[in-house]
Amino acid sequence: MADQYLTIATISEDTSMRRRVAACAAQQGATGDADQWAYDNRWQWAAAPGWATKWDSAVAAGVADPGADPAVISDADILAVVQPMVGA
Numbered sequence: 001m002a003d004q005y006l007t008i009a010t011i012s013e014d015t016s017m018r019r020r021v022a023a024c025a026a027q028q029g030a031t032g033d034a035d036q037w038a039y040d041n042r043w044q045w046a047a048a049p050g051w052a053t054k055w056d057s058a059v060a061a062g063v064a065d066p067g068a069d070p071a072v073i074s075d076a077d078i079l080a081v082v083q084p085m086v087g088a
Contacts, residue, residue, distance in 0.1 A: 004052045011055055012046035017067030021045050024078045028086040041085060048081040 011017055018038045025041075026034035038045075054073055058066040066072040 007052040007055050008047045012042040014067035024082045030086045045081045
């Protein structure tokens with residue numbers, strides 16, 4: 001297993017993942033700019049339970065852009081993390 005903290009840091013800086021999180025936040029009614037919301041909360045969503053393991057598995061399998069691939073971290077995974085954070 002790769003270093004989970006390094007993986008979390010990688011997820012938090014991934015542009016594709018941040019855009020997907022921002023889209024979810026906007027859909028869930030986050031106040032203000034959804035892109036800024038995703039950036040400001042990046043450590044919380046990137047550290048979601050199970051995400052680092054899924055990410056590491058995808059990288060090991062050769063997935064070129066894990067953050068853009070819903071087979072790695074699904075929209076349902078994102079919603080499950082973002083929804084309580086937004087308070088919707």
